[in-house]
Amino acid sequence: MYVIYVVSGREDDIIRHLRRVGYTAYVPKMIIKQRKNGVYYCIPQILFPSYVFIDVKKISPEAYYKIRSMNGVGYFLSTDNPLPKLEEDYIKDLCAEDEIGISKGFLKDGKLTVTEGFLKRHESSIIKYSRRQHKATVELTLYGKPHRIVCGIDIEKEHKETALVDTLPALCRNVDI
Numbered sequence: 001m002y003v004i005y006v007v008s009g010r011e012d013d014i015i016r017h018l019r020r021v022g023y024t025a026y027v028p029k030m031i032i033k034q035r036k037n038g039v040y041y042c043i044p045q046i047l048f049p050s051y052v053f054i055d056v057k058k059i060s061p062e063a064y065y066k067i068r069s070m071n072g073v074g075y076f077l078s079t080d081n082p083l084p085k086l087e088e089d090y091i092k093d094l095c096a097e098d099e100i101g102i103s104k105g106f107l108k109d110g111k112l113t114v115t116e117g118f119l120k121r122h123e124s125s126i127i128k129y130s131r132r133q134h135k136a137t138v139e140l141t142l143y144g145k146p147h148r149i150v151c152g153i154d155i156e157k158e159h160k161e162t163a164l165v166d167t168l169p170a171l172c173r174n175v176d177i
Helices: 011-021 061-068 085-094
Strands: 002-006 029-036 039-046 051-054 073-076 103-108 111-116 126-130 135-142 145-158
Touching: 002 011, 011 051, 029 145, 061 073, 085 135, 111 126, 126 145
Parallel strands: 103 145
Antiparallel strands: 002 051, 002 073, 029 039, 103 111, 126 135, 135 145
16 A cells, blocks of 8 residues: 555545546545534544555556646655555555544543544544544554544543442431341
């Protein structure tokens, strides 16, 4: 898998053109919550803006010039080396679904615990989060260089576990058995 740098906003056009020519190409997208006039809307957003991932074993000179001649294509991040296997696996994991949904989690003693979604697999990579904005920033790598992406997350307030004794009525607690 190789990475192509493209003109921002043209990712979907280039994907369609690459697929028409016969290549398997990806642009990972995620749903984030955005607030407008007090109402939250779910909006798809590109995780790596200006990057298109093309799934080939090796780039031949003919394929290189064919892809570079497309309108909006800038350059290949590396034509000599494909994406490392670990990074290729998580890019394919990101692109397995059309768009990645919003993750869910809760706070306990000031620590974020992710219970479901994409961020559950990358919980250790979370740099910062905002409960109010429903966003978490994750640091992932491309060719070994760190890239920060913003993901959607719903975070519950402090998660408290209550003992069964705490849930009993006050009258029953003082009864001798």
